């Protein structure tokens with residue numbers, strides 16, 4: 001039994017995990033950097049400990065400090081969330097060696113799946129469709145070029161240790177091969193400390209569809225259907241949904257079976273995600289496995305009614321899975337949009353600043369997972385995601401309608417956000433029809449699309465109205481200040497080092 005859980009993360013995911021822990025009667029310990037002293041995750045936890053300066057490498061990534069805090073606070077388990085130490089096999093091993101419970105898979109599973117090449121080798125014994133490519137790291141450029149010619153251009157050069165959409169290069173023509181290869185190796189070396197790269201056929205008109213799996217420590221593995229994550233910028237997801245509008249029940253069952261086999265291939269337990277790329281003819285190919293709770297996990301929770309964090313905790317405690325595959329069904333449709341402090345009109349560049357207005361949407365079918373309050377500054381040190389906005393409806397159409405309504409209710413000023421872009425997606429014919437792929441953004445989106453259309457006759461009136469609204473809605477400085485203060489007085493309980 002876990003009695004006290006340390007959450008080695010920040011922001012929305014730390015809060016999300018703490019909420020489930022609290023429901024389960026488990027006490028929580030937050031860790032925070034100096035930049036996050038006033039963050040909601042710090043206030044929500046039963047105890048909070050500062051683990052260092054703002055830079056992640058000196059705080060959230062300090063495995064030794066985090067394990068020490070665990071000992072000092074008497075926490076018996078660590079949930080790593082996503083990002084930071086979540087896919088760090090060495091950390092998982094240190095946690096185990098310290099006699100603590102790691103709420104996640106074994107270090108061995110993390111290690112295998114942390115390398116895209118090792119992952120492919122591990123699943124080779126199973127009948128899992130794979131994108132044509134090189135099965136090993138490229139050591140001979142001339143031989144690799146030959147393979148590429150055999151596969152046919154365009155091809156992708158990928159870093160085996162890559163992640164977060166980084167470490168990939170598309171090569172359109174053979175003439176560009178050598179140069180792109182050299183760049184890919186040097187980028188992989190500097191970003192991931194591992195220069196191993198390999199080739200994959202570049203699937204044209206690709207959709208990104210992934211399967212959520214859950215495995216226990218007794219060899220039971222189930223899948224919780226798919227998430228469609230094809231709306232991406234810089235190979236990173238911005239809109240996700242479940243179920244996918246293109247899968248048939250047969251393909252879904254087949255992908256589910258493959259995902260369970262991938263998990264089985266590495267003796268997986270915990271929550272994990274098996275990612276596939278799906279081509280225009282609905283052939284699917286295994287890409288990689290993410291050995292952690294995924295950012296977009298809420299859409300799966302919404303359509304299955306299963307709390308994934310609760311399952312992760314049960315699994316970490318050694319309990320057998322109680323959910324049976326046959327008992328699972330898809331109920332309704334859920335969509336998530338990631339609200340980033342980024343300027344969609346300016347190439348999605350991060351736009352950090354202070355949230356002078358921050359009002360969440362509410363109502364039936366709306367879930368907001370966030371880690372900010374009005375008046376808070378968005379630190380430059382971390383991922384600029386402000387929130388995840390999730391809507392659930394009986395049908396896809398209903399989920400889209402709720403999303404547009406929720407986006408319109410969301411009031412954020414002080415920083416540019418991806419909300420107007422997400423609204424553009426929701427209204428776009430290609431998205432509405434379900435006929436889109438990972439090129440959605442490059443194909444359809446330009447910043448001008450964000451300017452609302454106005455009837456020329458109404459333009460003058462609209463401008464006046466806009467000016468008036470700006471005037472009256474400008475936040476008063478003292479209101480913004482007040483927002484930065486703790487709402488609830490849990491301070492005395494918290495240990496601020």
Ligand code: ADP
Pocket residue numbers: 082083084161162163164165236237290293294295296383
């Ligand atoms: P998802 O959970 O949907 O796969 P992302 O791909 O955006 O979401 O990754 C989740 C988080 O983990 C992000 O904050 C991302 O920056 C981070 N991340 C994932 N893989 C890596 C990696 N190999 N190196 C550094 N950060 C990573």
Ligand code: ADP
Pocket residue numbers: 131156162163164165166168200201202203204206208232235275277287288438
């Ligand atoms: P990461 O570790 O960065 O998440 P992935 O292998 O999961 O790397 O790929 C990230 C994204 O890149 C995918 O969601 C997809 O959009 C694109 N991608 C990856 N492999 C291919 C491929 N072979 N063909 C076309 N697109 C691909």
Ligand code: MG
Pocket residue numbers: 164275288
């Ligand atoms: Mg991926």
